[in-house]
Amino acid sequence: MIKDVVLAEKLIETAREYLEQGYIFPVVHTAVDHGTSLELIYVLRDLTDLSKEDRMLSVPVDAQDPQVNSLTPLIPGLVFQEREVYDLFGVVYEGHPDLRRLLLPEGFVGHPLRKDYTQTQGDVVG
Numbered sequence: 001m002i003k004d005v006v007l008a009e010k011l012i013e014t015a016r017e018y019l020e021q022g023y024i025f026p027v028v029h030t031a032v033d034h035g036t037s038l039e040l041i042y043v044l045r046d047l048t049d050l051s052k053e054d055r056m057l058s059v060p061v062d063a064q065d066p067q068v069n070s071l072t073p074l075i076p077g078l079v080f081q082e083r084e085v086y087d088l089f090g091v092v093y094e095g096h097p098d099l100r101r102l103l104l105p106e107g108f109v110g111h112p113l114r115k116d117y118t119q120t121q122g123d124v125v126g
Helices: 008-020 076-089
Strands: 002-005 025-033 037-045 055-062 067-069 092-094
Touching: 008 055, 008 067, 025 076, 037 076, 055 067, 076 092
Parallel strands: 002 055, 067 092
Antiparallel strands: 025 037, 037 055
């Protein structure tokens, strides 16, 4: 897998370059909480040439204000993956067509995969 670290300001531009090279399929999108920063991970695949290695985009964002442009206008298959990362990590995707919680109820407080999350923050009634 080929990994590229990209600044959030260059994410759209870099994603367009990947698309032009045939990397159109979003294998996975997730985040990693490093405490003071979050790292967004996008893995893209070229379905027309499976002999090509997948491409990974690593995008560091500020943990206190995690915002990045949504890639859904370019890669519609990321709609639910961006919603999942928003729900579990609190990353706000500017320009996302339907940014709301995906796995947890709307009234849930906090983002459970963040390191600063405590179990007493959220209260899920089953």
